[in-house]
Amino acid sequence: MREPSFTMGIEEEYLLVDPKTRDLVQSSPPTLLERCAARCGDQQVSPELLRSQIEIGTRICKDIGEARLALRELRRTVIEVAAEHGLAVIAASTHPFARWAQQKYTEKARYAALSQEMQVAARRMVICGMHVHVGVDDDELRIDLMNQYSYFLPHLLALSCSSPFWEGADTGLKSYRLTVFDVIPRTGLPERFDSYADYQRHIHIMVEAGLIPDSTMIWWDVRPSGRYPTLETRIMDVCTSINDALCLAALVACTLRMLWRLRIGNKRWRMYSRLLINENRWRAMRYSTDQGLIDLGKGRIIPFPQLIEELLDLIYEDAEALGCVREVQHVRHILAHGTSAHHQLKVHTEALAAGADPEEALQAVVDYLIGATSSDLHADEAGRRPTCG
Numbered sequence: 001m002r003e004p005s006f007t008m009g010i011e012e013e014y015l016l017v018d019p020k021t022r023d024l025v026q027s028s029p030p031t032l033l034e035r036c037a038a039r040c041g042d043q044q045v046s047p048e049l050l051r052s053q054i055e056i057g058t059r060i061c062k063d064i065g066e067a068r069l070a071l072r073e074l075r076r077t078v079i080e081v082a083a084e085h086g087l088a089v090i091a092a093s094t095h096p097f098a099r100w101a102q103q104k105y106t107e108k109a110r111y112a113a114l115s116q117e118m119q120v121a122a123r124r125m126v127i128c129g130m131h132v133h134v135g136v137d138d139d140e141l142r143i144d145l146m147n148q149y150s151y152f153l154p155h156l157l158a159l160s161c162s163s164p165f166w167e168g169a170d171t172g173l174k175s176y177r178l179t180v181f182d183v184i185p186r187t188g189l190p191e192r193f194d195s196y197a198d199y200q201r202h203i204h205i206m207v208e209a210g211l212i213p214d215s216t217m218i219w220w221d222v223r224p225s226g227r228y229p230t231l232e233t234r235i236m237d238v239c240t241s242i243n244d245a246l247c248l249a250a251l252v253a254c255t256l257r258m259l260w261r262l263r264i265g266n267k268r269w270r271m272y273s274r275l276l277i278n279e280n281r282w283r284a285m286r287y288s289t290d291q292g293l294i295d296l297g298k299g300r301i302i303p304f305p306q307l308i309e310e311l312l313d314l315i316y317e318d319a320e321a322l323g324c325v326r327e328v329q330h331v332r333h334i335l336a337h338g339t340s341a342h343h344q345l346k347v348h349t350e351a352l353a354a355g356a357d358p359e360e361a362l363q364a365v366v367d368y369l370i371g372a373t374s375s376d377l378h379a380d381e382a383g384r385r386p387t388c389g
Contacts, residue, residue, distance in 0.1 A: 001264050002115070006253050006322060007135035008067045009055040009230065010245065011239050013048055013079060014373075015095055019088045022366035023269060024052040024098040025234035028087065034307045035081045043074055049108045049114070049125055052098075053071075054078060056091075062325040064250050073388070075242060076377050090369035091110075091245075092340060093128050093163035093177040093237035096348075097362045099104035100126045100167070122183050127177045130160065132252045133230035139196035142224050143233055147192045148259050148269040149319060153221050153235045154280035154293055155311065159331060160236035160248055161288040168362060171350070174232035174288035174341040175237050178281075181219070189274050189281065190220040199224065207299075221281075231256060239367060242376040250327035252314040257322060262356055272296045288339050305335050342370065 015030075016025045036045035036054075044057030056078060059319055079089045080272035103126055105111060115122045136142045161174035173179070181187055193199040203215045212218070216226035221235035233252045239245035262268055280293045292301040308331055319328040338346075347368045351361035 001138075001141075001260075004137060004141065004257075004260060005062075005135040006257055007133075007230075007307050008061045008064065008249055008253055009058050009133035009228070010061075010071050010249055011044075011055065011113070011131040011133075011244065012075075012091065013053055013055045013130075014089050014091050015098075015128060016052050016054060016082060016364060017088050017090055017095070017370070019086070022363045024050075024103065024308050025087060026102075026104055027051040028054065032081055032087070033084050035084070036077055037344065039081070040074060043070060043190040045074070046156050047077065047108070048128075049106060049111050049122075051104045051106055053128065062252075063322060064246060064327050067249060068246055068327075071245065072242060072377055075374070079374050079377070083094055086242065088370045089373055090366065091128075091162075091238050091242075091320040091373040092344070092369050093175065093242045094166055094180075095126060096344070096365045096369075097168040097359075098126055100124045101344075111197055118184050124180055124183075127163065127180050128238045129177065129181075129234060130236045130248065132233045132236070132249045133225060133228060134256050135229060135230050135234070136256065136260075137229040139224075140227075141263075142229075143193050143199055144226070144263065145197045145256055145259050146190055146222055146224065147252070147271060149222060149231070149256060150189055150192075150277055151190070151269060151296070152255050152274060153233070154277065154284040155307065156248060156251060157235045157237070157281065157291070158284035158288050159251075159334055159339065160239055160244070161284075161342075162237040162240055162344070164345055165348075165362070165365065168358070172347070173285050174290075174339065175285045176317055177237055180287055186217065187219045188221060189277055190222055192255055192271070205272070214295070237340070240343070240372045243327075244334055244339070246327050247330040247334065250319065250322070250324035251311075252326065253312070253322055254318040254328055257318040258315045261318065270297065288292075288341055308335060309330075340369075340372070343372065 016028050019024050043059050045053050048055045056074040061067040082089050128184050163175050163177040163294045222233045225232045276296050289304045291302045295302040319325045344365050347365050348361050351364040
């Protein structure tokens with residue numbers, strides 16, 4: 001079997017805040033998007049459901065080096081253009097204290113239809129995510145890999161958590177985002193399909209019944225992209241650190257390549273029930289990396305660092321082949337220093353201990369997020385020219 005391209009594309013959603021109040025802006029200036037688009041050419045900078053959100057998407061990248069350049073320059077562009085308009089950018093999946101009922105929504109037919117159909121469930125979507133596309137241009141292979149790959153989705157979520165707060169409250173979860181997202185239909189773990197034709201039959205039924213216009217209205221944690229010959233991983237929170245984001249993208253690509261490599265050796269990853277994988281998904285939402293996940297082969301909870309070391313052993317050959325050993329091994333940095341959720345909670349606790357009132361402590365979290373979103377945007381090590389002007 002010919003090896004897939006394993007190209008990469010990364011999409012991220014950011015929140016725009018007022019640096020004075022630290023709250024979400026009610027509406028971003030139209031010139032902000034126009035200026036970003038003018039600077040970034042063939043890369044995507046676009047509005048999202050809320051007027052306080054902005055979405056970016058890299059071009060198709062042949063490897064992690066290209067993805068690093070593209071993502072860095074997109075982030076830098078959005079941050080710089082936002083600053084020109086007196087705004088700041090945070091890469092986190094929820095805002096620490098913003099109220100969903102106060103948000104204004106982007107005037108776009110797709111979003112209006114979504115709001116009409118989902119009602120308050122859609123209007124509560126003050127959440128951001130990170131999506132990683134990996135090129136797998138064989139239809140049947142995409143479905144086969146998706147069926148096996150679901151096992152690893154909780155591991156990826158645990159490493160990306162950035163949404164511990166909701167409307168001013170510490171939720172007790174490291175990723176609250178998915179509790180908001182999961183209330184709408186066609187979310188969560190993907191279905192399993194016998195073939196690509198089986199997948200198409202299910203989509204056809206829903207389209208013919210008038211439930212959805214196309215497969216882009218399927219929002220599973222991983223899905224065959226409706227626009228590109230890719231598998232699109234959607235379970236992750238948006239990472240505040242760009243190095244964490246690139247680590248997650250590399251882990252996605254390497255895990256898929258490892259599963260492909262098993263297939264060409266006439267092997268495959270054992271598939272487990274949605275019940276068991278969902279239990280790990282919940283543990284990732286609740287604890288991030290602090291508690292273990294169930295090793296479904298052994299039938300017991302294993303400490304998360306041990307699970308990650310086992311995964312690194314499995315995919316080392318693939319990280320070498322895809323040129324992303326450094327990015328994959330950054331996972332040890334995440335384990336040692338914590339996710340964005342850990343950092344946010346630490347800032348909040350320390351602010352309260354120093355005498356801040358609850359409002360000031362939450363504002364301190366926003367200040368941390370503003371700084372951390374841009375802290376890794378150093379000049380490219382290879383000295384190549386940026387992708388945006």
